[in-house]
Amino acid sequence: MSDLLLKVSGLNKSFFGVRVLRDVGFELTRGSVLGLVGENGSGKSTTMNILGGVLTSDSGRVELAGEEVAPANSRDALALGIAFIHQELSLFPNLSVEENIFLDHFPRRTGRLPFINRRILREQAKKALELIDLHVSPATQVMRLPQGERQLVEIAKALTRQARLIIFDEPTTSLTARETERLFEIIDRLRGQEISIIYISHILGDVLRLCDNIVVLRDGRVVGTGPRPDFTIERLVTLMVGRAIDQLFPERDPGSPPRSTALSVRNVSQPGIVKNVSFDLKPGEVLGVSGLMGSGRSELARILFGLDPYSEGEIRVGEARLPPLAPRQAMDKGLAFLTEDRRGEGLMMEASITDNIVLPSIVERSSGFLYWLKPTALGEAARGVAERVRVNTKAIERTAVRTLSGGNQQKVVIAKWLLRAPTIFILDEPTRGIDVGAKYEVYKIINQMVAAGAAILFISSEIEELIGMADRIMVMGRGEVRGFFERAQFDREALMKAALWD
């Protein structure tokens, strides 16, 4: 039981000059379960991606059963006996269970001929499914299985590859309570078979129940490690969030809160996505939205802006009701939405800054019933907002957005919405992946807008940022509102607990 399977030491990794892992190290014995916890962006995924062969480290050592390894891709990792079960499962819904399990090592008929031996395939798949207590026909299409069973198929796949180490990344987020129970039973059984597990989860209760040892990461560093009895939920939360505030936030006049409501959301639900979300957003207010990844924050934002449907409830802007799936109407009512996916959804990467900025306003700013474009006027307007947000380049007509830094790209996205002078601005992770200086400028722009009477819905994974910027914070979890915190009640641990507890 006590022999060492995995030893990680001195792991470092940087992305674009930003260090995301600093000297990470931990050990894992055979047949034990290691819990890995930390906030979003604390380096959990990066560490696991290095083990799973998705990324390579800048420096550091990974030893598997005493041998140094450096898997270059997931295939390598699998050959070494490391199976990584991602949050987004990598099964193919159009193939059957058995085909998914054996996709890259089908049992073959005689010798070199490339024909699948269906009989052996069926037998081996049945055996693998029995190991995990999944009683479905191996010929079932994965499309027809519920999420929980798909997860089990992934485990079966790992087992047929003689995995020695299985990494689970947030395995329970889309499972029902019963499916979760079943998963834990199977993990227990795997432990008995000398298979080691790394279990990543935000659900601290599960981690404490399941794991033999726990490693806590914060800002890419190991800040706590030890056997399970050393930890309580309180201690884990303290370790996860306990960091000094290293960002400054620009001053803002609190002003007197207006009585009117800019955006009113009542009992908005969409099956499987959000449930009974209600809140009011006032002009001149910054409402922070906190929650873990997958808590429904971004999904709520998309619903509010009309990009995704909602089946129940009501969204009102002033007196007018916003129907589902009507982004154009939402824009006309003064809504703007800064997406978390800047490259994919927020910008046309190859187009110029000007073209990006004028895009959402192009109809309103054209003339006559034929909507002639007015390039000069549009260019002027774009220049105006670009200067307001201080985009760091002069030649905005000729500079492709692709060539800008992350911070400047984000400013372009903000500028394009500013041109429409929105009264309600939904910001989904506006400072993700931009440097400290640019962050500060984004905060200043937000404050300017608030001073001008705009209402801001500020979604962020960084609790400090919300504490620094928001008037109120709404915490979400599993698609529901977990609670509201007024400025006087802002406390990192309390916010984190609200997000974590079920």
Add this chain to the structure above:
Amino acid sequence: MSRLDSRTLILIALRLAPLVLFVVLCFAFGLFSDRFLSLANFRNILTQSTHVAVMAIGMTFVLLVRGVDLSVGSVMYLVAVVMGLYLSDVSLFVSIPAIMLIGGVFGAINACFITGLRIAPFIVTLATLFIGRGFALYLSETKMVFQSDTVQALGRTSFIGLPWAIWIAAVVVVAAWITLTQTPYGRQIYAVGADPDAAGKAGIRVRAITFSVFCICSVCAAIGAMISVSQVGAAAATFGYQEEFPVIAAAVLGGTSLFGGRGGVFGSVFGAVLVQTTSNGLVMLNANPYLYPLVNSLIIFVAAWVDGRRRILTERLEQRKIRVEA
């Protein structure tokens, strides 16, 4: 859970839509033409649809990995020209492998641009559509290219009561079915089509597979060309012109998705028969020839619409859930 069931029902209905269309068409044509519903005519339809069926099978491979090949009609003409001009004196045992090789090379050129330079298949094959036909027209000097007697005999004679065309198509059908369903390669094609990124992560050689399907498609186009040219005896400058339309339509009508990952061999054969039935029926009805393209495009529209609906529905079934409703 009744809503889930109704979605599944709609999916089944959509899958059966082409079959319903086929029955309705047969009924309608049969009503207006007494010759249509005869055994001889169906045998005729089957024989005429063989070249489209073979090419649609090749197209299925490409569509399965989310690609498309617009150049099949040009491959057809190029092969017919080469056969008539340069391979008229050799036996079929030489000429058939030779034209398959030509098809393979043509497909490899397509595949090089697509997997090597990562240009969209639509653009690459649109270009080779013109290049292929242009090159063949240069060889034929736009003249009618007549085929040798052996080739023409292949189109006229039968083997155990069935035309050779049907036997050739049957061989292609069986080979393609085995490849797609009974080999690791075939199952990996489906995986690549469902999610190329995930397939790469699962250790599948996505580019090699993409490369190979374009070769298979062009080889099938070459075989289709041989079948077709053996039936008509000569290749005019318009031989195979716009043939990509019925071929893609046949595959899509047969349930192969334009979005990849779904479809199969038998569906494509059925689609080819359906397309040919329409043309045949219109001839039987003495319909105005100018109506043919209209009817054909209507069928393609129906096929694409059904495919689109199916995709939307399956996507909804697949949608990621954040919370689990009790």
